[in-house]
Amino acid sequence: MTACDLYPVLPAGFKTDAALEVLRDILVLPEITALRIPAGWTPEATQLSQLVDLLHANGVAMILEVAGSLADTPKSLLGICDGLHVANVEDLVSLRKTVGSDMPVGCLCTNRDDAMKSGESGADYVAFPPGDLELVKWWSSVMELPGVAENIRNTEDASSAITAGADFLAIPLQFDGKDAERFSAMAVLAAG
Numbered sequence: 339m340t341a342c343d344l345y346p347v348l349p350a351g352f353k354t355d356a357a358l359e360v361l362r363d364i365l366v367l368p369e370i371t372a373l374r375i376p377a378g379w380t381p382e383a384t385q386l387s388q389l390v391d392l393l394h395a396n397g398v399a400m401i402l403e404v405a406g407s408l409a410d411t412p413k414s415l416l417g418i419c420d421g422l423h424v425a426n427v428e429d430l431v432s433l434r435k436t437v438g439s440d441m442p443v444g445c446l447c448t449n450r451d452d453a454m455k456s457g458e459s460g461a462d463y464v465a466f467p468p469g470d471l472e473l474v475k476w477w478s479s480v481m482e483l484p485g486v487a488e489n490i491r492n493t494e495d496a497s498s499a500i501t502a503g504a505d506f507l508a509i510p511l512q513f514d515g516k517d518a519e520r521f522s523a524m525a526v527l528a529a530g
Contacts, residue, residue, distance in 0.1 A: 363517070442462040
């Protein structure tokens, strides 16, 4: 078992071809178990097919970020995603009523009260703001629901989050030519 899993996050406005190139290099790492797609991405059918094939080939879940309601989310993505991610507990409560309990949903929480409410409202994981290691540590010490440390940018951030007890490291893809190297280094830490 790994110390924690890696969870790459595609940035808003990403170029699909560039993303596929980087993802081919990093998704082979067994520590990567999920990929977050930003809200607002509307893929062409061919690009979506390539991404889905790549994710399935590597056993990586597609998590779709939802901004508010599902009305603005392409049905082509909703029908194939493995889970959803929302930015606050109010959106989680509303989304749970729409998608029911079968669809995994994660929620970003900025404080203990929201984290507790998210857990009570059916979140499948709770994500915490960048650098809030005290919140991650508290959550991991009192809850079994997985905790995600957001915006992990380097091995120092990764090491600190792992020490705090994060179950997942949400790592933004930077498309700077160093993503594969960065993910390989973090995978070593995540493997424990």
